[in-house]
Amino acid sequence: MELKIDKGKPVCPQLAGQISAGIAIGALAPGEKLKSVREIALEVGVNPNTVQKTFEQLEGEGFVRSVRGVGWFVTDDGEVPVRLKREMTKKLLDRFFDDMKDLGYTAPEIVRIAEEYDYE
Amino acid sequence: MELKIDKGKPVCPQLAGQISAGIAIGALAPGEKLKSVREIALEVGVNPNTVQKTFEQLEGEGFVRSVRGVGWFVTDDGEVPVRLKREMTKKLLDRFFDDMKDLGYTAPEIVRIAEEYDYE
Amino acid sequence: MELKIDKGKPVCPQLAGQISAGIAIGALAPGEKLKSVREIALEVGVNPNTVQKTFEQLEGEGFVRSVRGVGWFVTDDGEVPVRLKREMTKKLLDRFFDDMKDLGYTAPEIVRIAEEYDYE
Amino acid sequence: MELKIDKGKPVCPQLAGQISAGIAIGALAPGEKLKSVREIALEVGVNPNTVQKTFEQLEGEGFVRSVRGVGWFVTDDGEVPVRLKREMTKKLLDRFFDDMKDLGYTAPEIVRIAEEYDYE
DNA sequence: GTGGTCTAGACCACG
DNA sequence: GTGGTCTAGACCACG
Numbered sequence: 001m002e003l004k005i006d007k008g009k010p011v012c013p014q015l016a017g018q019i020s021a022g023i024a025i026g027a028l029a030p031g032e033k034l035k036s037v038r039e040i041a042l043e044v045g046v047n048p049n050t051v052q053k054t055f056e057q058l059e060g061e062g063f064v065r066s067v068r069g070v071g072w073f074v075t076d077d078g079e080v081p082v083r084l085k086r087e088m089t090k091k092l093l094d095r096f097f098d099d100m101k102d103l104g105y106t107a108p109e110i111v112r113i114a115e116e117y118d119y120e
Numbered sequence: 121m122e123l124k125i126d127k128g129k130p131v132c133p134q135l136a137g138q139i140s141a142g143i144a145i146g147a148l149a150p151g152e153k154l155k156s157v158r159e160i161a162l163e164v165g166v167n168p169n170t171v172q173k174t175f176e177q178l179e180g181e182g183f184v185r186s187v188r189g190v191g192w193f194v195t196d197d198g199e200v201p202v203r204l205k206r207e208m209t210k211k212l213l214d215r216f217f218d219d220m221k222d223l224g225y226t227a228p229e230i231v232r233i234a235e236e237y238d239y240e
Numbered sequence: 241m242e243l244k245i246d247k248g249k250p251v252c253p254q255l256a257g258q259i260s261a262g263i264a265i266g267a268l269a270p271g272e273k274l275k276s277v278r279e280i281a282l283e284v285g286v287n288p289n290t291v292q293k294t295f296e297q298l299e300g301e302g303f304v305r306s307v308r309g310v311g312w313f314v315t316d317d318g319e320v321p322v323r324l325k326r327e328m329t330k331k332l333l334d335r336f337f338d339d340m341k342d343l344g345y346t347a348p349e350i351v352r353i354a355e356e357y358d359y360e
Numbered sequence: 361m362e363l364k365i366d367k368g369k370p371v372c373p374q375l376a377g378q379i380s381a382g383i384a385i386g387a388l389a390p391g392e393k394l395k396s397v398r399e400i401a402l403e404v405g406v407n408p409n410t411v412q413k414t415f416e417q418l419e420g421e422g423f424v425r426s427v428r429g430v431g432w433f434v435t436d437d438g439e440v441p442v443r444l445k446r447e448m449t450k451k452l453l454d455r456f457f458d459d460m461k462d463l464g465y466t467a468p469e470i471v472r473i474a475e476e477y478d479y480e
Numbered sequence: 481g482t483g484g485t486c487t488a489g490a491c492c493a494c495g
Numbered sequence: 496g497t498g499g500t501c502t503a504g505a506c507c508a509c510g
Contacts, residue, residue, distance in 0.1 A: 010485070018222070025224035036497060047487045052498075060300055068368060069494040069497050088223055093237050096216040102138070103208055104145035114234040117213050128308060130508065167510050250500070258462070265464035276482060287502045292483075309482050309509040328463055333477050336456040342378070343448055344385035354474040357453050370493065407495045 001027050005044040015044070015054040023063055023074055024085035034064065034072045121147045125164040135164070135174040143183055143194055144205035154184065154192045241267045245284040255284070255294040263303055263314055264325035274304065274312045361387045365404040375404070375414040383423055383434055384445035394424065394432045 001022045005014055022028040034040075037055065041048040055072050058064045063080060066072050100110045121142045125134055142148040154160075157175065161168040175192050178184045183200060186192050220230045241262045245254055262268040274280075277295065281288040295312050298304045303320060306312050340350045361382045365374055382388040394400075397415065401408040415432050418424045423440060426432050460470045 012485080021222050021224075037499095038497080047489095048498095049488085050486060052500095053485090055498090066498065068499075071497065085223065089220070089225075089233070092216060092219050092223070093233070096212060096234075097237065099212050100209075102141050103205060103212070104141075105209075111235050111237075113209070113213065114216075115231050117217065117231075132508080170509065173509095252500080261462050261464075277484095278482080287504095288483095289503085290501060292485095293500090295483090306483060308484075311482060325463065329460070329465075329473070332456060332459050332463070333473065336452060336474075337477065339452050340449070342381050343445065343452070344381075345449075351475050351477075353449070353453065354456075355471050357457065357471075372493080410494060413494095 003040060003044050005046060007045075011044075011046050011050050012054045012057065015040075015046075015051065016058055019054070019058060020063060020084055020088065023081050024088055026081060028074045030074055030078050030081070031076045032074045033070075034074065036071055123160060123164050125166060127165075131164075131166050131170050132174045132177065135160075135166075135171065136177055139174070139178060140183060140204055141208065143201050144208055146201060148194045150194055150198050150201070151196045152194045153190075154194065156191055243280060243284050245286060247285075251284075251286050251290050252294045252297065255280075255286075255291065256298055259294070259298060260303060260324055260328065263321050264328055266321060268314045270314055270318050270321065271316045272314045273310075274314065276311055363400060363404050365406060367405075371404075371406050371410050372414045372417065375400075375406075375411065376417055379414070379418060380423060380444055381448065383441050384448055386441060388434045390434055390438050390441070391436045392434045393430075394434065396431055 003015065003018050005011055019028065019034070028034065034055075035043070037048050037051045040051045055064060055066065059066065062077070063075055063084070064072050065075060097107065097110055100113075101107075105113065123135065123138050125131055139148065139154075148154065154175075155163070157168050157171045160171045175184060175186070179186060179192075182197070183195055183204070184192050185195055217227065217230055220233075221227075225233065243255065243258050245251055259268065259274070268274065274295075275283070277288050277291045280291045295304060295306065299306065302317070303315055303324070304312050305315055337347065337350055340353075341347075345353065363375065363378050365371055379388065379394075388394065394415075395403070397408050397411045400411045415424060415426070419426060419432075422437070423435055423444070424432050425435055457467065457470055460473075461467075465473065
């Protein structure tokens with residue numbers, strides 16, 4: 001699984017979001033070993049500490065676990081991806097509709113705009 | 121126009137976004153005088169310096185202008201609201217579709233989910 | 241409240257334990273502002289990052305909360321000290337009896353030894 | 361004598377503590393041959409290097425000695441178990457009373473709590 | 481001055 | 496090589 005960071009924005013949330021998404025969509029399977037802290041740090045060009053911090057945050061949410069001297073692993077709990085995808089989807093929908101409503105659109109208008117949106 | 125700040129997140133972008141949205145939707149009309157820096161600071165519970173900084177940023181984008189000793193005004197340029205709304209809408213759509221695609225949805229699926237979304 | 245660190249042992253658990261104990265015994269009251277990260281770092285002679293990390297761990301357990309640019313505060317939840325004291329007491333008792341049992345003592349013997357212990 | 365390791369915590373101190381306790385309580389008699397490094401490593405699921413290192417530490421404290429090509433033995437000195445038990449007991453008592461005092465208990469309270477403790 | 485984030489780099493335990 | 500902890504120090508947002 002490829003990771004990509006937009007420098008200039010906070011790194012941890014970006015990494016956490018991408019790894020969470022990877023778990024949610026099954027690109028990272030339950031129990032699977034993740035790339036090492038150092039490898040990810042090199043790949044996306046950030047400090048290993050930052051990757052470590054991201055993993056510790058994900059661990060706090062029960063998405064990953066660490067085995068000292070071995071690596072980090074996706075949690076074995078098969079329910080997590082299901083729950084994650086549902087929650088992340090809801091979050092995106094809520095934020096999108098909220099933001100669009102702040103711009104003056106009604107719910108039906110938002111849906112129509114989405115239908116007409118030409119996604120590259 | 122009411123402003124609301126989520127403490128804990130950066131204040132300036134939040135304020136700038138809400139004021140921009142206000143201009144985009146016409147809640148703040150071209151040429152209209154804005155509330156004073158102090159008034160806004162009290163209303164949302166932040167430091168006046170922070171509000172001042174936000175206005176200066178908006179001024180840099182041509183959305184507002186200041187009259188010394190009097191206050192801040194929405195730009196008189198009637199094109200600004202139109203342009204603002206178009207740009208902000210596009211930004212929200214792009215981000216929403218990008219994020220949903222990262223979650224494994226295809227464009228048609230995203231549209232269908234939006235249609236089924238039950239916005240409170 | 242005074243903090244003291246035994247260099248050579250992991251710093252974060254020591255700090256977290258002392259602050260938790262302070263909350264448990266009421267030395268740090270609900271809602272009270274804690275010393276700043278930098279002040280504690282200077283006082284106990286560790287890096288501010290380490291103190292910050294400790295606070296973030298305590299935040300994850302709901303014992304403290306931060307207000308950006310202002311400081312860290314003991315949680316307002318008055319139930320927390322009660323729960324904390326009960327849990328920490330149980331933990332210490334469990335560990336003590338477990339360790340003593342590993343040393344070959346029976347429960348009654350452990351109690352007798354505790355009664356005869358001459359605490360300075 | 362059975363050994364059990366809590367993965368995630370440093371292994372050497374755990375092993376050393378358990379073997380020391382075994383000597384202190386006579387489960388491992390003076391002069392007795394210990395299990396081989398490999399056998400222990402397999403039993404508790406750690407690397408043989410780690411077990412070897414633990415034995416070398418215990419050797420440094422005079423608790424065990426090695427016979428090349430044969431294995432590791434508990435020291436023949438009959439005084440060692442007595443001394444070990446006394447020292448380990450004192451250490452546990454000191455730590456327990458210290459920690460409980462940090463939690464706000466007085467010595468008499470600590471004793472009373474220990475008396476009332478319902479050890480499973 | 482205060483918390484928040486990040487880089488750089490050291491050193492440890494374990495494998 | 497891998498995670499875990501820590502120091503040192505920079506820079507940001509906010510007050």
